[in-house]
Amino acid sequence: MSVHSPSLATPLASTVASLRRAGCVFAEDEAALLHEAARSPKELALLVERRAAGLPLEHVLGWAEFYGRRFSVDTGVFVPRRRTEFLVRQAAALAPARAVVADLCCGSGALGVALATALDAAELHACDVEPAAVRCARRNVGDLGQVYEGDLFAPLPAALRGRVDVLLANVPYVPTDDVELLPAEARVHEPRVALDGGGDGLDVMRRVAAAAPHWLAPGGSLLVEASERQCDSAVGILRAAGLSPRVLVSEEWYATVVVGTAGRAAPAPAPARPAATAAPD
Structure with a gap:
């Protein structure tokens, strides 16, 4: 019935x-x-x-809508935010043909899958430290790529060093003292490791940026999300790691993305799009 x-x-x-x-x-x-x-x-x-x-709607339904499709999201797995579609769109604009994509802190795998399906013949590698997230991501990724369990770069195949064209790192960036201020849906039902970014919210970003140049291909880019108030610090972190940083802001998505490019000056900003602007560092 x-x-x-x-x-x-x-x-x-x-x-x-x-x-x-x-x-x-x-x-x-x-x-x-x-x-x-x-x-x-x-x-x-x-x-x-x-x-x-109080369970998040996505956990009740068992799926979240992201980038025009539904992704499985199990209880206890970080729910992909719609604003992060802006990050994926910027990554797609930067990716070369047959791009090698790495998705760190992949959660459900939504970002990597969304990017891989938007590109032609991408090679996708995703990883997360949370076993529940890895199980969920493997269902979503399917035969589009490989999913590994482990901390940041540690589980990735050594053969990827120097080959990654697009490095997605949807790292936690909420300062530790602010985690308790988050809505209960996130604070209670999502893994703290996916939310807590340390004292200033940028501890995990620092670790990713420090190692990124060893994994990125020449001209490859790292893309991370940050809050508006963290932009200057995030730019400094990427620059200190040897990457050329720039900031992209979308008023439509309420999103801020920091891009760090390896091995050459940051690429010129793409032609202006509605609600998306490139801000100089």
């Missing part, structure tokens, strides 16, 4: 009301997705209960 059947014990309006009482801002949209996902009234009741208890 369809969950949209008139005889269903819990109509859509009732689900919306339950989600509103739980504080869900987009109750109507979420209710529609929960009704779509449920295969029975009993399952619907369970999904609504889990969402009302």
